[in-house]
Amino acid sequence: MISMSDGAAPPSSMSELADYRHRMRHSAAHIMADIVRRLFPEAKLAIGPPTEDGFYYDFLVSRPFTPEDVAAIEAQMREVVAQGVAFQRQEVSRGEAKALFAQEPFKQEIIDGIPPGEAISIYRHGAFVDLCEGPHVTSTSEVKALKLLEVAGAYWRGDEHNPMLQRIYGTAFESQEALDEHLERLEEARRRDHRRLGRELDLFLFDPIAPASPFFLPKGAIVYNLLIQYVRGLYDRYGYQEVITPQIFSTELWKRSGHYEAYRENMYFTTVDDREYGVKPMNCPGHALMYASRLRSYRDLPVRYADFGRLHRYERSGVTHGLTRVRTFSQDDAHIFCRPDQIHQEVKSFAGMVEEAYRLFQFPKPRVALSLRPDPRVGTDAMWDRAEAALEEVLQALELTYERKPGEGAFYGPKVDFFIADALGREWQLGTVQLDFSLPERFDLEYIGDDGSPQRPVVIHRAMLGSLERFLGVLIEHYGGAFPVWLAPVQAVLIPIADRHGEYAQQVAQALKARGLRVQVDDRNERMNAKIRDAQLQKTPYMLVAGDREAAEGNAAVRLRSGENLGPRPVAEVIDLMLEAVAARR
């Protein structure tokens, strides 16, 4: 264990720094709890751990904290830091711990949860004592720069049936400079927020008339459709067939699929001609009907139905978020109907496609989670054994690092989820592959085996990008709005220097358009500098300046959004340059 006992020696390595921050933040949480108890003597303490970027502490109080409370707490915390109060660790018996925290119901619960024989430790600083494993810094003076950030409600033990506690979030760093840098990074991340960029780049908008339902403006629709076009290209290679299915179905279908029973709260319903209909939240039942519409031979499998159909899910208010959690969206969704012996190959093929796509978008490695059999569940243990093994074998064959999550699978089958973080580090599930033993039963799906007997196929639900809305949201933040050329809604802006160059600029634009490039002419009565600035702010990949010199020579002066100036180039060369980038999906 590295000692920071003097508190002054700067950490000499990254891991030491991480360790120091961890202890400092943990200690800051204790200091905060101490102050809260002084200001709110009736407050009950829950837990107060350090986190990735800071710390929090949960309290049960008679009224929520106000911003003024938080300011007062922070001010008094600084005083304790200035006083340099020592932290002291002490091991106590279970009985002593129970007695010491007799007035703390949450601490009692925690003590009861500590396995017999395990040491119970407490940490003191001044008059404050907390049940805590540690470690901590040796003195409150080692908490160099701290700031309280947010107050939020949080359920005890993360269960919404438990009382809601008041959580105060804060962060602490080894120096004011490091804290300021951290806050600056947060500000930088906010500049990449897709909701902000969506407005600034005219990609999409939201209107209270349709909460959590994006309106894609022309530029956003271009990117959206290009994503679909890209996926269609993959489908050609990977053997998928695209289908188009209804938007609303009689409730009978949802009763049969089980959605009416299990997912009803999240669905939209309507009644027409005295018959109740449900708007589809998923495509699977529709695809099951298509599969069942004719007799299938084992030779026909796998059948892979892809569907970009629009889905509607009622999401509880408070959970929606920009494009990443919406109430209407479409997925690059597909259902594979296959024989049990084909699961492995199908999952492998899909994982390869995901890998290919994520690499194209230059995403970092996704976090991968393998969710295993829950209770209760459908299907035999033998089927689960086989399905889980198939998923795990594929993950290992592809050398993906993944986390096993026992009990986290859906009742109908195990699944693998792929997660990517947004600008603020919040993770979103994009790709998913889920095996389903339930749907084939419910829809009595069959194929005729090689022995002439009817067999039950397996259904694989899979989406690569997942919700296209969510994917686009994450993608916008990933690129900071600067889409690669092939995805940019406007690939080039023609910038005539003066009015007399307008006609030439139009000619150049037409030449580019004729080759399928997306071009605009900025013929506003503005100076060239202003047009360049606006094109830069729109993150346009190519700015093509047209003045006297260019018009005379049949050139365009090429400026890239990086600021690089390629100088005058023949228009044909500019077109080649751009087409090359598009073809390579750069």
Place this chain on the structure above:
RNA sequence: GCCACCGUAGCUCAGUGGCAGAGCAGCUGUUUCGUAAACAGCAGGUCCUCGGUUCAAAUCCGAGCGGUGGCUCCA
């Protein structure tokens, strides 16, 4: 759904009970310009909605709608 905060011009925001403001964007005019913001003028408001308190409400109170940060949820 739960906790907190927020809602003023297209956008970003100022305005703590007494005539609704600024910058940018927009429009009009002048300017015709060489790689990140020309100049001038004009126009733009249900201060989210409804109700209440008050001589008087953007401002105080209540409810609703919407959003933001968390929590829970995401068959």
